[in-house]
Every structure is written in structure tokens, then in C-alpha cells.
Amino acid sequence: MAETVVAQSDWLDFEVKESSQEQRSSWRQKQISDMPNEVGEIVGDYLPSLLAASPHPQVLQAILGQLYSPHRLIQRCALGTLQFFREEDIRTQVVEMLHLRGP
Numbered sequence: 001m002a003e004t005v006v007a008q009s010d011w012l013d014f015e016v017k018e019s020s021q022e023q024r025s026s027w028r029q030k031q032i033s034d035m036p037n038e039v040g041e042i043v044g045d046y047l048p049s050l051l052a053a054s055p056h057p058q059v060l061q062a063i064l065g066q067l068y069s070p071h072r073l074i075q076r077c078a079l080g081t082l083q084f085f086r087e088e089d090i091r092t093q094v095v096e097m098l099h100l101r102g103p
Contacts (some may be wrong), residue, residue, distance in 0.1 A: 028053045032062045042066070043077045054084040057093065064097050 019027070031049055036042055047066065053059045063085075066078035082090055 024053070028056060028058060032058060035062075039071050039073055042069075042071075042074050047074075047077055047081060051081055051084055054081070055086050055089065057089055060085045060089055060093055061097075064093055068101060 031046075031053070036046055047063065050059045050062060063078050063081050066074050069075050069078070
């Protein structure tokens with residue numbers, strides 16, 4: 001891994017470190033379980049935040065669930081995120097979801 005200096009400051013010093021697998025898993029679970037109720041928060045924060053953990057299958061499952069939202073904006077945004085996931089995962093999970101929830 002190469003170190004790249006993006007910005008430099010004489011008055012502020014900090015270091016960004018990679019999170020552990022456990023931290024990422026915990027963060028992902030929290031994000032998935034803390035879905036907001038407001039349409040704007042879902043499309044403006046919830047879905048984009050989940051994409052940080054793509055192409056994880058749990059994230060795909062949460063996003064596919066949004067395709068059943070009564071709000072067309074949420075449905076369309078969720079559909080637009082599918083490009084960040086693997087085709088085979090999409091195929092498998094969509095078939096499962098269709099069996100469980102219907103078309």
C-alpha cells in the first residue's frame with residue numbers, strides 16, 4: 001500500500017488508519033439496521049452509506065428490500081445502485097426475494 005499525501009497543514013496533524021474486519025462488520029450491521037423513515041434520508045444518506053460496503057451480500061439484500069418501498073424515488077435509487085454489485089449475487093438474491101415477497 002502506497003502512502004499518498006492529499007493535503008498538508010501546519011496546525012493540524014492526524015492519521016487515517018484502515019478499520020479492522022470486525023469494525024467494518026459492526027458498522028455494516030448498524031447501517032443496515034438503522035434505516036431512517038424519511039424518504040430524503042433514505043436516498044440522501046442511507047443508500048449512499050450502504051454503498052460504502054458494496055458489494056457485500058448483506059448490503060445487497062438491504063438495498064433489494066428498498067425495491068419494495070411504496071415510494072418510487074426510493075425504488076429508483078435502489079435500482080440504480082445495483083451496478084455496484086456482482087451479477088451472480090444479484091441473480092441469486094433477486095430469485096430468493098421473489099420467492100419470499102413476490103414480484
